[in-house]
Amino acid sequence: MKLTVQIRLLPTPVQAAALEATLRACNEAATWAGGVAFEKDVKRNFALREHTYGEIKARWRLGAQAAQHVIKKTCDAYATLKANLKAGNLGRPGSKRYRKATEKPVAFRPGSAQPYDDRMLSWQMAGRRVSVWTVVGRIKDVAFTGSAEQLATLALYRKGESDLLVWDGMWFLNATCEVPEAPPNPDPHDFLGIDLGIVNIATTSDGEIMAGRELNRIRTRERILRTKLQKKDTPSAKRRLKKRRRKESRRARDINHKIAKHVVAEAERTGRGIALEELTGIRERVRLRKPQRATHSSWAFAQLGAFIAYKAEKAGVPVVYVDPAYTSRTCAECGHIDRANRVSQAWFACRSCGFVDHADRNSSRNIRARAWQLWRRGALSTAPAPPPRQRGGARRKRSVTASDARCANPAL
Structure with a gap:
């Protein structure tokens, strides 16, 4: 089963500034891509890449992997919006809340989470350090910490992407882990x-x-x-x-x-x-x-x-x-x-x-x-x-x- 383990980063002031600049650039690019998707009514990943990929790399100086994740994040936001509209979570069609959600493109806060894959983020579990791609270059030796259980789960079962985010000036990585399940009990007696x-x-x-x-x-x-x-x-x-x-x-x-x-x-x-x-x-x-x-x-x-x-x-x-x-x-x-x-x-x-x-x-x-x-x-x-x-x-x-x-x- 998939679990998310939240690890707190302990960056230096210089490292924190690089991370902040990266999140800001990625979310500005995602907001721009959201506008393009809304204007052209193109909200699928590969189709949206044709209209935004080159511009994102050139204007915001994002790497290839970061640009692809920005586009995918934008498409995922529209997919979530569509699901909420279909489920009626944003009111009935024609209501004020429904119109507010559908009459403008999606936008992202400057500190919204940004996904990282293993090409952009590497872990050194022994030294409790990570190496992170940023818009000013790759920064190494960013310290992280967590509870003993979190660190053990991370070391044994981490697999897939991690999300970089900031809350109240604190930096976190939400790492995806594939944790094995215990054999299900097929015959509970009660x-x-x-x-x-x-x-x-x-x-x-x-x-x-x-x-x-x-x-x-x-x-x-x-x-x-x-x-x-x-x-x-x-x-x-x-x-x-x-x-x-x-x-x-x-x-x-x-x-x-x-x-x-x-x-x-x-x-x-x-x-x-x-x-x-x-x-x-x-x-x-x-x-x-x-x-x-x-x-x-x-x-x-x-x-x-x-x-x-x-x-x-x-x-x-x-x-x-x-x-x-x-x-x-x-x-x-x-x-x-x-x-x-x-x-x-x-x-x-x-x-x-x-x-x-x-x-x-x-x-x-x-x-x-x-x-x-x-x-x-x-x-x-x-x-x-x-x-x-x-x-x-x-x-x-x-x-x-x-x-x-x-x-x-x-x-x-």
Whole structure:
């Protein structure tokens, strides 16, 4: 399987200036190529080369490999835009957002990532140095660092291109690695159901609850602080905002990694698979009150699901996705479905058989049961398709309620 290992570069000021000039030149060339592709309606790699390759090399002093990567990056951007338009991610045709995306060529920021292949970048793993092509010549002995696990993965499995990028003055290389997968478990004896939520980030069908109350309190405090700093609008306030802008996402990412690692390790230890809800389109399917929107939109549930999926694939643990409809209203003991079963955010009480349990644990048991039924039928998912857009931009109403939303709205 392919994994991306992020390595931090430690360039000297002279080396950093050369890298910055290279990124700026490559992205200026890519923006110009994007304009040519838009004007001539030529958005395929080899066709666009005929119109831009020579000009890019001459005007921006790029090497042959760099010029080809610039053109390919431009074509990839148009391919991504086309896919987003087709999926409806940029609104319906004719909407303001749709027109904004289609009526002008793609453009690249000066610090956008630039791909490098092995002709432009060489690694000296023993000395932790890289040699990088730049517009001012090849610079050697650029130091890099990373965690012990990252460096070991890089040394053993690096294969393919690497992306050079800069964030807040820090330089990174995102290296592609082909990591071998463990043999998949073809015959799990059961599944570990995982209910993802906002109040409780993840609840397993074993009854283990990984609460997110502390994280939510921190997020609320950070949001209030951001609002105050934005209102002050002073140079010092802007410096503090810039310093803190990625702190919350780093914290959430770290927590999600830890939860995913724990869940996959438990499933692997017990010989079980993992059952997850398919939450694609949850923001379009669920209507929330205004105070709840910021909390719901800032929760990285997709990131946590992706972490669980790739770690499970690496460990050979099967993952099954189920439709989340009514998992919060269904009794895990008798199967009775009733909205009134969900007494509160925390508790579930069946109106038919009287079964009482923690609401998220009850939902995770329903998820486990659905996954087991799917697996026995030879299926891997009952993921519902995203609701189609109607004319006028409105989403079609669905009769399903994702269990995710119940954490933000206990009435669901």
